[in-house]
Amino acid sequence: MGKRALDDDFDLEVSDLEDLIGYNLKRASIAVQKHFRLAVGQDGLSARVLTALALTVKFPNITQSELARMLGIERSGLVAVVDELEARAYLRRAPVPGDRRVQALIPTEAGRAAYCATLRLVRAHEAELFQDLSPDERRLLLGLLKRIRAAEPK
């Protein structure tokens, strides 16, 4: 057993999973999403459907390709999401004059209302879950997370 092996053992002592940002990020994200599901309920929108609805409300007439790019998923994966939102009558696929390949996504009044209602639930859920973080700490955390997101590969 040479110095190399000893160094390895030392590394094991002083640094493990709990010191990795990625590990803590994932566990924290899972914790928040569990709480999210409890907050929006059994029949509530899933996180990914909510984000799709949010972007449709924010950018009416967005196309599915644009939406997929913003969400960071493939076009193919978005079909089921838009199907669900259309089945709930929260948006409709509308033809675009001038390019018959494209379907514009247009939120309905019910869609906007559902978005506002769900967002209110989610804000309440975050207020409760993060109650022992001060406003300064929340702002700090948000800023750090955005900087990490900005370093995303590809």
Place this chain on the structure above:
Amino acid sequence: MGKRALDDDFDLEVSDLEDLIGYNLKRASIAVQKHFRLAVGQDGLSARVLTALALTVKFPNITQSELARMLGIERSGLVAVVDELEARAYLRRAPVPGDRRVQALIPTEAGRAAYCATLRLVRAHEAELFQDLSPDERRLLLGLLKRIRAAEPK
């Protein structure tokens, strides 16, 4: 259109997805995991298999039920993980004298070496990915994430 609707619109203006901690947490986590997979390579351990190996190295003779509880997943989901680690000869399932229901997980020398090597890759990946966060900022982030994890429901 009464005051209620106007308030909703105002809320929409000042607060959207980008202000939610949960949304940023998930996107940041996805970004880090993408980078993680690039760092460990095609044949490298996945994050969940690495965490199982890490806990086996840290707590030799741990049982699968204990490991599942620590990882926050069901016993059933752990079987494939332990199968993979055993197939790689990184650990073995060993009978426990006194209770023939239990299988203790014992890391092999190759398992400890693989854990050290992978952890070194992961630390390099985090050092690169988080290079524009100062040491203070990283410590701060870790602390905030741990406090969020501590609030996990159930």
Place this chain on the structure above:
DNA sequence: TATTGTTATACTCTATAACTATA
């Protein structure tokens, strides 16, 4: 040729329920 939406398909991660062998 390239792009949009779509289908088919598969893989990862996770959960629930039921089985077996023990205790």
Place this chain on the structure above:
DNA sequence: TATAGTTATAGAGTATAACAATA
């Protein structure tokens, strides 16, 4: 009856590849 490990199965969520319609 309760527990440990296991199997079978299903459901999200995602990705790749291919296709038809259109540009």
